[in-house]
Amino acid sequence: MAGCGIIYTMIDVVGKIGSMALVDSRHNNVDYNKFARLGRQLRPGMVWVSSGATEIGRLDYMQRNGKELEGNADEVKMDYAAQGQAVLMQTYRNFIDPRYSVRQVLVEHGHFNDAAKRENIRQMLLRASEQNAVPIVNYNDAVSCEENRKMEIRRLRDRREAVVELVDNDETAAQIACLVRAKALLIFSTLNGIYSDVRDPATLIGEISAPTAAEVLEKIDKAKALCEGASRAGANGAKAKLEYIKPCIEAGVNVWIAGADYDIDEVLGGKAPCTRIHIG
DSSP, rough: OOTOOOOOOOSEEEEEEOOOGGTTTTEEEHHHHEEEHHHHHOTTTTTEEEOOOHHHHHHHHHHSSSSOSSSHHHHHHHHHHHHHHHHHHHHHHSSOOOOOOOOOOOOOOHHTTSHHHHHHHHHHHHHHHHHEEEEEEOOOTOOOOOOOHHHHHHHHHHSSSSSOOOHHHHHHHHHHHHHTOOOOEEESSSSOOOOSSTOOGGGBOOEEESSHHHHHHHHHHHHHHHHOOSSSTTTTHHHHHHTTTHHHHTTEEEEEEEEETTTTHHHTOOOOEEEEEEEE
């Protein structure tokens, strides 16, 4: 029966890191220094949403075979993701404090558009904090065909207005933060936050806040109009991040968007450049 069992305490932090922040593009390899830093910071009471499986799988395949996969783009992505998930989780396990359990959680859009499945995921994530475990969440690209996903989303939209797509792990992290009523959502990026002009580092928007959720959402829309570009092909960029975090603001979750070169505590403690978005 969905939703049975004990309801545990609130998650402190839901965090997310993007693919390009986890790879050393210059040397076509995993950025093990980044994983080592993250591993020292992750602890029970956190839920970590990690992109990277597809890109890391691609790099791992190239290192073993001396070439990239060829063929249908969806199939290649699935194959890379399946290979990369093993490397991703092994690397997190190597660097997270051995006193803590590490749990892989692979989600799909269907899980978040079904009330019973959402509740099962919520309770599992909350149990993890009580069981000394750190959940590592990723979208399940290894079994998700883009064409099928679009068809399923279209059918859901025919039946109702609000549909979760999870087309990006920024959206996945935002949905999870709302689901578990996290105290904070931290989105790590290749940039230090949201800029009024991404070409000028001096235009970093340090804070988006207002006394009410409605006013914050209005300011978010104004910031979205200033955003352009994305860090890689297939990514949705700063504009999408701002759209995805709107439900978090409505739920009272404080949001930080920051550069992945900083530590979690640095960002949340106000010691790193970032964009903080909140009511107040």
